[in-house]
Amino acid sequence: MKDIKHYINGQYVGSASGKLFDNVNPANGKVISKVHEAGREEVDAAVQAARAALRGPWGKMTLEQRTAILHKVADGINARFDEFLEAECLDTGKPKSLASHIDIPRGAANFKVFADMIKNVPTEAFEMPTPDGAGALNYAVRRPKGVIGVISPWNLPLLLMTWKVGPALACGNTVVVKPSEETPTTTALLGEVMKEAGVPDGVYNVVHGFGGDSAGAYLTEHPQVDGFTFTGETGTGEVIMKAAAKGIRDISLELGGKNAGLVFADCDMDKAIEGTMRSAFANCGQVCLGTERVYVERSIFDEFVGRLKEAAEGLKIGPPDDAEANMGPLVSLKHREKVLSYYQKAVDDGATVVTGGGVPDMPGELAGGAWVQPTIWTGLADDSAVVTDEIFGPCCHIRPFDTEEEAIELANSLPYGLASAIWSENITRAHRVAGRVEAGIIWVNSWFLRDLRTPFGGSKQSGVGREGGVHSLEFYTEMKNICVKL
């Protein structure tokens, strides 16, 4: 069986401890590969390699050379598209039809977009008067932040990891990546592409393992990492923030959400159903931006619930290779336990189960997979944990509202503030509501439409900082002001 090694200083290496863990295919529960678990020794080797590369050829390259190499990385992902697709779908179980449109193309685009951006974004300059009348000139330059620790989740493994590694490398940093233990393969494979593209050894390093008491914690505790970028759960974000406080290291956190969809009676119902369907069920509901709380104006509530039910029941559940399938399994049996505990809780709390609520019958070896039914509830109280906790499964609760004010209040009622989707054909209302919903990302009459130049991140407990566009450049560089007395 294949084993997945760390990628340190341009070489694939195993762990000194010999510790391995299983990488499981969630579509059938079978072990795909064995993964080396990093100890402090491997994490330290990766950080040292990254430090050395900062001072080595990477640090000495011109911007032109560096960005040309990053274009080659993107081309390298595209050249091995099918390999990345296969690996991502085996690790996550997601439909190939989804990953071939979103995960893998974005994995490549994340390198191109930021390589181009860093060449074209100016910095600032200020002339100032001085008492002698000669004046002074201030100008700012960007310098890499240093060694960046990248800790990424399992729901969009290649996309979310490269969303950080792309701009980090474009800005001249080096990285040590700790991918999710559930989905290590594409991050490992990217090492080969880096090598082929001419990325110098030590610039891109990967260590595998778990979070607490394992590779994740060892990386955040390592004093020679200059900053951390993390996507994952809010609770993990708190732990990482604490670790980063030691030594005053910078952080960028993209965390959990419990996002609201707001559907007004003046919406285009077809668009609202299509968009809500994706925002609740795409990637088996494992998208941080998804809407697990849907608020619908009372006059169209019954129609909306009926039509979303019909749409959910029309989803085809199946494994990645099934070209008809548009919903895969959850990422693991363990995650399914969590999701099913909320399915049970909804019933205990008195929900009406509009559709789903259980586990589908799957044939043959698929019976061992982490499958769940897409699920819709109505009738829960606003303080039910099903309505307040991020479940991260293919489910949503739909609740009626009577006024715009009430809809905004409901949307803003939780400590999260990642994203929201507003459905209304009344342009004035859409702008008005968008301005008042407390979230970092608002979509109007759409969902998950992504322009990589825009600020991306969450407010309240959904994150710290923004990435995307110039905001990524802000995080991955140190600005230095040079003041010249004339």
Ligand SMILES: NC(=O)c1ccc[n+]([C@@H]2O[C@H](COP(=O)([O-])OP(=O)(O)OC[C@H]3O[C@@H](n4cnc5c(N)ncnc54)[C@H](O)[C@@H]3O)[C@@H](O)[C@H]2O)c1
């Ligand atoms: N805001 C966003 O942009 C965004 C995007 C995707 C996912 N998410 C969130 O991610 C979560 C799902 O992903 P997940 O379950 O992989 O999240 P997670 O927080 O459990 O794990 C994320 C990563 O952190 C590591 N980790 C865990 N504990 C750690 C510790 N103590 N120290 C260092 N590293 C540690 C894990 O090994 C993994 O690599 C959801 O909450 C989802 O909303 C947010």
Ligand SMILES: O=C/C=C/C=C(\O)C(=O)O
């Ligand atoms: O699950 C969360 C999805 C996040 C998406 C992005 O970070 C992105 O599109 O850049």
